[in-house]
């Protein structure tokens with residue numbers, strides 16, 4: 001009996017990761033919404049639309065994909081009013097877009113749990129705390145804009161896990177400190193990366209040489225930080241480059 005029970009337990013553990021236990025909408029409601037809301041005493045008007053009596057298509061600042069990966073089109077009236085989509089575990093979150101929305105909380109580690117999340121645009125809010133390490137676990141994330149907030153601490157090295165898929169990383173105007181972490185691999189070229197904006201923080205150390213290997217870079221801003229030393233010539237080819245004060 002005992003043997004059987006532990007066998008069943010074993011099976012249960014084995015199958016856990018294969019089951020989608022929690023829909024993306026569930027994760028948003030239970031983890032992301034309260035974290036972004038933070039301690040603000042008045043409920044954020046955008047976040048308040050994320051609730052079970054509002055059809056998914058009317059939750060503000062979000063984009064979704066269907067089970068096949070194609071964008072969920074919220075144009076038609078029937079989709080816009082479809083409450084059943086809220087509990088459809090095959091619907092996946094692809095984008096969070098709430099710039100300048102008065103957000104006063106933080107980004108929780110659960111942000112790394114969305115399998116299809118491609119972009120996060122949360123610039124010009126009052127978000128604080130650190131940029132979670134788990135961001136680097138997001139298998140689809142390619143565009144990040146967290147500029148003009150109050151994020152502090154250092155940039156998590158896990159960001160370079162996303163190297164092959166990253167297109168733009170904008171973190172201008174926060175309170176990030178420490179030196180920029182090197183990518184773990186020696187030859188990280190982040191080929192699709194076009195925009196890197198770390199300006200207006202408190203970053204320090206020598207010039208981050210690994211950036212010279214990012215061959216697709218078109219826009220680099222490291223201005224208004226505490227970097228020391230000289231800028232390598234290899235960067236001369238970048239079309240927009242700003243490191244001055």
Ligand SMILES: *[C@@H]1O[C@H](CO)[C@@H](O)[C@H](O)[C@H]1NC(C)=O
Pocket residue numbers: 039
């Ligand atoms: C937010 O609330 C937590 C606990 O409820 C508290 O520790 C923290 O200081 C608060 N932060 C702000 C900015 O008020």
Ligand SMILES: *[C@@H]1O[C@H](CO)[C@@H](O)[C@H](O)[C@H]1NC(C)=O
Pocket residue numbers: 048049050051053054058
């Ligand atoms: C749910 O969202 C609607 C807007 O879509 C809003 O009017 C309503 O107050 C929200 N309900 C709660 C409990 O926040």
Ligand SMILES: *[C@@H]1O[C@H](CO)[C@@H](O)[C@H](O)[C@H]1NC(C)=O
Pocket residue numbers: 078079082083084085088
């Ligand atoms: C509403 O969404 C459910 C769940 O995805 C789907 O099965 C159903 O066909 C949709 N209904 C309409 C009218 O679009």
Ligand SMILES: *[C@@H]1O[C@H](CO)[C@@H](O)[C@H](O)[C@H]1NC(C)=O
Pocket residue numbers: 128129152153154
């Ligand atoms: C980040 O800011 C919070 C206050 O918002 C502070 O408690 C914490 O020590 C800071 N962390 C770093 C690494 O500066």
Ligand SMILES: *[C@@H]1O[C@H](CO)[C@@H](O)[C@H](O)[C@H]1NC(C)=O
Pocket residue numbers: 186187
């Ligand atoms: C890294 O690139 C250099 C020069 O391009 C090459 O010689 C080296 O073998 C590469 N290392 C790895 C681990 O791919």
